[in-house]
Amino acid sequence: MSSKTNLMWFRQDLRTFDNTAFAACCEHARQNHAGVIAVVYLTPKQWQSHRKSLWQIDLILRQIRALEQSLSQLNIGIIVRVVDDFALQATDVLELCQQLSISHLFANLEYPVNELARDQYIAQQAQSLGIVTQWFDDSQVVAPQRIVTDKGMPYKVFTPFYKRWLAMIETAGLTLSPTPAAMAINTTQLAKDSRNTNDYITIDAFYRAYLTPTAALEKQLNHVGKLAQLLYPADEAAAQSRLDDFLKKHIADYNIARDVPALNNHLGATSRLSPYLAIGMLSPRLCYLKARQKLNSQQGLGSEKDIMRWISELAWRDFYYDVMVNRPDIVKGKAFLTPLDESVAWRYDLADFESWYQGKTGVPLVDAAMRCLNSTGFMHNRLRMVVAMYLSKNLLIDWRWGEAYFMQHLVDGDFASNNGGWQWSASVGTDAQPYFRVMNPFSQAATHDPDASYIQYWVPELATVPANIINNEQKLQTYLTQHPHIAYPTLATPTKISRAMAIDAFKKTS
Template sequence: MAAHQGCSCGMKRHLLWLRADLRSIDNSALHEACLDPSALVAAVWFITPEQWRRHDKAGVQLDLELRTLQKLSATLASLNIPLLIRTVPDFAAIPQHLLALCQAEAVDAVFWNRQYEWNERVRDKAASALLEQHGIARHAFHDQCLVKPGDVLTGDGCFYSVFTPFKKNWLQQIHRHGVEVLPAPAARPVAWTHADAVPDSVSGFVSHVAPERAAALWPAGEEAALARLEDFVEHHIRRYRDLRDIPSLTDATSRLSPYLAIGAISPRQCWQAALNEIQAYGPSADIDQWISELGWREFYKHILVGFPRVNKHLPFRMDTVNLRWNDDEAAFQRWCEGKTGFPIVDAAMRQLRETGWMHNRMRMVTAMFLTKDLFVDWRWGERFFMQHLVDGDLAANNGGWQWSASTGNDAAPYFRIFNPRLQSEKFDPEGVFIRRFVPELAGLDRKRIHEPHGKQRDFLLDYPLPMVDHRAACEFTVAQFKKLGELPVGRADNKADSFNV
């Protein structure tokens, strides 16, 4: 532990380094930074444009973060915790900048909540080492998961690669240790410095969703996130299992993913709300299912830590590096634009482009279409999603893409390929979702809308013919996967790496 430098007034100065935890309630690092009632506390948030470009950060997500920070800054100011904003090119520049800030302001200790992505962990290790060299205390907390990565292990001490046993162990640990939601901290006696203005935008990051639409769809701040959670638990959670796969129903799922991704709400708050509902009105399979989805979120975060190669554009299943994906830029472009000629795929891709979000089943349908019908590399799709999702999150996005591409852990078997028409008929039987996002098909009846016939497309509608023959495409893809069996298998370690989590 470092020696405290102290300031002239004798009060300790604590710095909260905010990252993907943009909230005042149930924020472990903020809570700990404020435990000493006399400590003066400030917060800092780094703008890192070059790093974000490398990470394919979506403008629509940054827009939500900036609007959330503006609200958080006001909340923190009311507690005498000024929020500082600093711009550096990338993560590599942060340690020096953080040190300079601590030295200039006589900071005694820096507090942060851990992130589990590889580059973020490298950054934190470097920052921690530099601060330590200069005698500044560091306090890092596990705050992103209900159970931290490294605590849910198989009997052999390995990370799980299959979800069901992971979930069983994960739930046991939650029940054993309990979940505590931390209150917002008490106000500080005074603010030691002035807050910076939070910018409305960052050069080079334009949201592809119109500002008014983004603000209406994704209202900013922890209050908005909590209101959404409360509304979902009160009115919708008990029909979750029946309705969660219907993309036309906007309230059937919580739409909390953007808020969980930037940390405007915590998984503990979600868990607690679900538990309160069970305690008040009894258990329900729907609530269990929703909790299970929170489990998938954590499963993929644990995978990032246990299998670091998935952070580095490598597949989980190493034998699949031998797949020779189809580098068809033109086909990829049609998929991106929602012009494949498959109505359900096109509606979903246009939902992403218009709203910055896509329904979970539609993510599976579109990802499987790209990787199995077009046999285009899952990493192309993963990247496009990150560039457009308001909830972009490396762990969940990578996990979802590798599930769909059959390159991941506990993934869809390569021979079980979604048929877009059948998915459409099953989950959008009346064509409500398709009509909403593909207006050129709005006049078709409930039977034809899933697969307009050729003449309708050519003469009546400005809508393309299907870009592939689904059955032939599936045969080709299955054959590619079958060939893998004849090639040498790549490395597939199942041990935690040497990082101390």
């Protein structure tokens, strides 16, 4: 092996296309007649403490195998290593660099505070060992801390951030990194020899080897193992073809369809690209550029609003990363509006929380959405807002419980977006919803699921109940009392009363 081997460390960027660090690594190797070897880490204990869901771990494992195939076409081998956590990861990667005589280590940045600290430590240690480290911004369209106010301050509200985000892209332009060609030196066998695991072939094998599944987890493992490949196929080509398909068939109606969860087999007509963006299987810049291309080709055809709306969602993702980087205390459980959050008398009622996450609250839209999440690892955006508000406002349960539950079950679990969505819903985040604005889950259902088909699909107990009754709180309570054979809970506290109690609890903080 050449003494000038470059190491590409894949993290939340499991792709070869438009991968900034990977492109730079290959180009550097090409210019120096060096080989490239890749490494990826599985960190079971760290993932457990970060509540990474089985769905997402499963997708990562399947994508590593797909990545291995793509890399082998480029003569690049990938080393799969398992270490418990980030601390051991730092030691291991430095040892690996020495064992393989690595001269240059390339990686894309991960922005949560512990990850940044880990990388800083690695950079310092590597320097003392004579290894050059190079870190890149990659996971956003526009990297965190680039969009600032005229006074150089971070934005606290989305809309002005978004305007500047668009302006910056227009002025600076956006280019994709070149796709590397095959390397002259083949490292595939060396990489295989440097693995310390083969137990990542299935989620089941991985769990059994490194974590102890409880009885409940056993059931979930089985369920995920059967469904995940169908719902979230791995491979970059699958992610890109979902993007193309969405741009071709659904984006033209996005502005309206994005709020109708029953569309597309009860999973919604949004792109469902979030699982791929979350683990870096798909480039966010490619999403932006392809949508923009579509806009240019459709100018005047009436879908500008829809396309721009979708582009703005990509900007929300960047915005929440920006917030997280500017306010690292958020990663430690603090709210953006810390004093307000700390003055609310959040409840910690296990029975109420359990009925929420099991989808047995007696509020049909909330229950349908939670069952959809439990069954598929995905929930439509509007419903995420509805269930988050129901938990944090009507039930006044600490939003952190809901945030944690979501991370544990979402295939697209992403700290910044999840935390941002929960804080927004609980009125303690950026763009904070005034606390008195509480979505009524029955009127939300009447507007966005008027024929109750989404509800009836996920809550089959209500399959025979007419939609106009399901979506009317009082009528539903009367109906359930008159039809006791329907095994669906009546509401202990009407939403009008729980809403008033929540508003009162927030009022007491002022």
